[in-house]
Amino acid sequence: MSIRRLPEHLVNRIAAGEVVERPASALKELVENAIDAGATRISIALSEGGLAAIEVIDDGCGMAPADIALALERHATSKLPDEAIEAVTTLGFRGEALPSIASVAELTIESRVRGADGWLRRVDHGAVAGEGPAALPPGTRIKVAQLFAKVPARRKFLRSARAEYAACVDAVKRLAMARPDIGFTLEHDGRRAFSVPPGEERAQRVAALTDRELAGNSVAVDYGREGISLTGVAGLPTFNRGVADHQYLFVNGRPVKDRLLIGAVRGAYQDMLARDRHPVVALFVELPGDLVDVNVHPAKTEVRFRDPGLIRGMIVGGLRAALDEAGHRSAHRASVASLGNWESGSSFAPPPSAPSWPSRSPGFAYPMPAGGGEGGQGSVWDSAPAFAPMPMGKAEPAEAAPPTPVHYPLGIARGQIAATYIVAETEDGLVIVDQHAAHERLVLERMKRAMAEGGARAQALLLPEVVELDEVACDRIEARVGELAEMGLELERFGPAAILVRATPALLGQGDVRGLVVDLADELAAYDQALSLKERLDHVAATMACHGSVRAGRTLSVVEMNALLREMEVTPHSGQCNHGRPTWIKLGHGEIEKLFGRK
Known part of the structure; x- marks a missing residue:
């Protein structure tokens, strides 16, 4: 095939493929032009996430009729006064944005220079469709409609209106942060998404x-x-x-x-x-x-x-x-030599000689969220015979000597450090358990078991809680309300920028409701819309479990500490938390003796 020169309309479409990938790309180029024009206020209106229409109005310097025509030609720009392209200080300078957008959409430009009359020029997918006088204040108004309407191959690869709107909001927010001296207003389908005044810190x-x-x-x-x-x-x-x-x-x-x-x-x-x-x-x-x-x-x-x-x-x-x-310094790390003496626990099984489960004491208490022990959604105690009183290993007044840690892989609790770590004695050494990481894994396994058995039970809040989020995050959550309800989290939309929480999973209790909803919104932002939450169950359940766990900084009783250790011993994957970090580490007797120079 011989080499040929491409026609102008095809060249513009190729350029559009580089510059205009989606509505957010076109919007970014138009807002950048408004900023470079010296605008102090920029108003943006979107319809159907930008798929149906994008309108950008600014109060910048404006353009004369001849400049409007020239701006729609490729490689025409006012932002390169000479050939020193490396010294460009404006946001846009390639001169391809407007002709590229005009080649794949209906583009209307209205502009007026101060002291002159306004002018309008309309282009329909690369062809001039009309021009004439226009009435508007000084500045420029650009409207883009039906993006990729005549390019179906590109149109079918665009995402939903909600997803495209989220991308548009992100693009405008970034530009608004870069220029706090300019006021920005964004509206979507007639509803104001946000508005920030000019001159902010x-x-x-x-x-x-x-x-x-x-x-x-x-x-x-x-x-x-x-x-x-x-x-x-x-x-x-x-x-x-x-x-x-x-x-x-x-x-x-x-x-x-x-x-x-x-x-x-x-x-x-x-x-x-x-x-x-x-x-x-x-x-x-x-x-x-x-x-x-x-x-x-x-x-x-x-x-x-x-x-x-x-x-x-x-x-x-x-x-x-x-x-x-600010006083938030990095935590001191242990020396490499010391860390080398510690063994990280990943998995274990009770030894064959482990005793059978004895009968449960009427006075047993375990730190379980309300409703967590019903319907097969509680701890391991629900699937095994009840326990006898836990051995009391903490340094407390007692008539009898502390029990020996026989038959327990994670030993007997001897105390708590910094209200965060459980110290336990085993037959052959010392175990330190991160109480939050460990309980987080236990809660996750309970949630996964509950979902496998037909869904998690919900626990209604006495007073529904309102969680404020940005509109895009609320849209994401609203689209998944049904799936979240199967996991025991009952939500509903409460205005443009808020979510109402009516119930939380019974396994978690109430906890930090706002933190849970905010983190779930972040998780949803990272998912492909084609995936259901059940396909991402481990991630969603891990996020929920984190907010339903015993927190670091909570003082536990000896009974609670031993109950946590016993459940860890019979729970799959309890050696690591939901984020891959170890939940316990062990130092053997021999290693302790080495630390004190006895070996």
């Missing part, structure tokens, strides 16, 4: 667009080195999320999703957060234009640094300095 803007509680649970970041500055807001390690969708990174005012920057954030928090938890941050890197290349991606979402190591070190150092000043 950066921390105030970030909190308004992420989580209002962030303002009181974050530290300011202000760090500089070698002409590079790092500013922004960093959430405290305890203020974390289940997924990394609340990490906002900006380079010279440009929102980016760069693996180097994301890795640096993870490195800064690595010894302060569990592996499955993620911090909430909004970081702004400012550096000379010749140290970064912003022209490496058609949508300009990725950048390339001349010295990646310096930038990564800046982020790690800046975040750690900010967190240290």
